[in-house]
Amino acid sequence: GSSHYGRGSEATMKFAQGLIVGLLFGSAAVFISYEKSAFLGLPGVSVTLAESTLTTAMKDVQRECENRMAAAIESAERQCETKLSRVQQDEHEEESAEEDAQEEPAEEPAEEFTEAVSTELKDPASMTPYGCPPGLPKIQSILQDEGSEKFSMHHYERYYASWFRDMRCRSTLRLVEIGASQASLKAWDRMFQSSSKTILGVADSDRSSENAMDSLISKGPWDIIIDNGSSAAGQMLFCLFSLWNSLAPGGMYIIQNLHQNFGVNEVAAERPLANQAWAVVQKIEEIQQVLMRHQLGARDLSVMPGDHNLISVEWGMNVVKLRKCTELECASPPRWREVRVDMDRMVAWNDRATATNPKITKRPGTLPQPMSQPRSIEAPAFADVSGSPYPCPKGLKSIASLIKKSGSDKYKNHRYDHYYERWFREIRCKPKIKVIEIGANQGHSLNAWDTIFTSPGKTVLGLAYGGPAMGVEKKVRRGVGVLFGDQSKKKTMEDLIARGPWDIIIDDGSHVPYHMVFSFFSLWKAVVPGGLY
Numbered sequence: 001g002s003s004h005y006g007r008g009s010e011a012t013m014k015f016a017q018g019l020i021v022g023l024l025f026g027s028a029a030v031f032i033s034y035e036k037s038a039f040l041g042l043p044g045v046s047v048t049l050a051e052s053t054l055t056t057a058m059k060d061v062q063r064e065c066e067n068r069m070a071a072a073i074e075s076a077e078r079q080c081e082t083k084l085s086r087v088q089q090d091e092h093e094e095e096s097a098e099e100d101a102q103e104e105p106a107e108e109p110a111e112e113f114t115e116a117v118s119t120e121l122k123d124p125a126s127m128t129p130y131g132c133p134p135g136l137p138k139i140q141s142i143l144q145d146e147g148s149e150k151f152s153m154h155h156y157e158r159y160y161a162s163w164f165r166d167m168r169c170r171s172t173l174r175l176v177e178i179g180a181s182q183a184s185l186k187a188w189d190r191m192f193q194s195s196s197k198t199i200l201g202v203a204d205s206d207r208s209s210e211n212a213m214d215s216l217i218s219k220g221p222w223d224i225i226i227d228n229g230s231s232a233a234g235q236m237l238f239c240l241f242s243l244w245n246s247l248a249p250g251g252m253y254i255i256q257n258l259h260q261n262f263g264v265n266e267v268a269a270e271r272p273l274a275n276q277a278w279a280v281v282q283k284i285e286e287i288q289q290v291l292m293r294h295q296l297g298a299r300d301l302s303v304m305p306g307d308h309n310l311i312s313v314e315w316g317m318n319v320v321k322l323r324k325c326t327e328l329e330c331a332s333p334p335r336w337r338e339v340r341v342d343m344d345r346m347v348a349w350n351d352r353a354t355a356t357n358p359k360i361t362k363r364p365g366t367l368p369q370p371m372s373q374p375r376s377i378e379a380p381a382f383a384d385v386s387g388s389p390y391p392c393p394k395g396l397k398s399i400a401s402l403i404k405k406s407g408s409d410k411y412k413n414h415r416y417d418h419y420y421e422r423w424f425r426e427i428r429c430k431p432k433i434k435v436i437e438i439g440a441n442q443g444h445s446l447n448a449w450d451t452i453f454t455s456p457g458k459t460v461l462g463l464a465y466g467g468p469a470m471g472v473e474k475k476v477r478r479g480v481g482v483l484f485g486d487q488s489k490k491k492t493m494e495d496l497i498a499r500g501p502w503d504i505i506i507d508d509g510s511h512v513p514y515h516m517v518f519s520f521f522s523l524w525k526a527v528v529p530g531g532l533y
Helices: 003-025 056-097 139-145 157-163 182-191 210-219 233-246 258-262 280-296 327-331 343-355 399-406 417-424 444-452 490-498 513-526
Strands: 030-035 044-049 172-178 196-202 222-227 247-256 310-316 319-324 434-438 459-464 481-484 502-507 527-532
Touching: 139 157, 139 182, 157 310, 157 319, 172 182, 172 210, 182 196, 196 210, 210 233, 222 233, 233 247, 233 280, 233 319, 247 327, 258 280, 280 310, 280 319, 280 343, 399 417, 399 444, 434 444, 444 459, 490 513, 502 513, 513 527
Parallel strands: 172 196, 172 222, 222 247, 434 459, 434 502, 459 481, 502 527
Antiparallel strands: 030 044, 247 319, 310 319
16 A cells, blocks of 8 residues: 555555455465554454465465465555555645646756755855945854853854844844843944944843833834843743734844753752743744644634744754744735644643743733734845855846746745745855755746756756656756655655755655654755755
């Protein structure tokens, strides 16, 4: 049976094998043993022949019948895989049919598909921040010069280099750090080159005070809020819930020193090992579930007031960043889908999650601001690659515009372009870049990647189910490779590893959780240093 149906299909196939054996052997002693299956209560079936009851002649018949059975099963498997591929293609086509008609991409010359050896990506810390003049001091150097523990102990510069690249040379900036040291405040002042900026530090002793929170709210909205204060989980969450709605569009809320939340330093009543409900990591993991609500059709899913404006959660070593959507991102969310979740279970989960929220007095500054009426904001037509470490051609089109033009559901249904624009811009022009997408039965995405990544010698490869009869190869641009296989099979994974290493691996395949985990665990080692999965 095909792995697309998991253990249930395997159990059904074993039952079919047992039935075939029984029919073929007739009077032969056949023992069928049942094992409990996790799929819909179907029994798994294994067949054992009692050798002592079989004569030599019957053994000859057995071998002949086993050969016939193996051939029949192989034929059935091929038919199942073909039908499943067609079903999957129909599902993708049905989703695509929901979109408005998109302009077909014009055929452009492209490099022939070649195997390219990928080089390591450049360190973001060495890249010029967007909109900044060359020669700007590196974040690492600034933190080191000022003697900040953010460099010497934690090496947060690895994250700040990319997180702050859009903000270092903005005309205006407002940053507040809770529990800031003198070294940190000096570092922020040197790091951000804004002509009009506010850099504010808050004493750690004030972080649990509603008056202190109200004072910070009144001085906002903030572009960056950094919590570097007490390790007490309750105080961390109190600040997050109090200040989240004071972030400006596109602002970020950063919580450092998450290790102290796990009892590394003794904070008796607050450490999560004593009270898991107050673990900051656990609470943020609950909050980030709201990022799935459009695809689940769960409009009422909410854990933190104002989390409808949450656009991403990014974890680092001992640090986490929650980012608020920009005006463009807020105005162009993913398409709401029909309900795809058990609503009673979702409501019960939501009630359990909010029951452990910090108790915040509802005051004007802590409440979500009313959402303005959605307005049409078009994504920029051209990309900002001023900070790219690789030479890029002039007039490079934005990732959003190219994905939209390709007709891929990544634009209208999911709005992944909001993320791809940020994630890929530093490597769009990387020489000999290698990109693979698992699940490429339509070809739209492959055509988008071929136009997004411009370097000579690039490799764009798609893994598709089924075979040549699916016609994927006829849908993609010249120079784009198509490989047929199954992401749940070890052999397919080994083939992809052998064709690596890869700069970018995108899994948009079967969407079966086991397949996604299996592929990730198999292919992670094939990602280059600095690469993306």
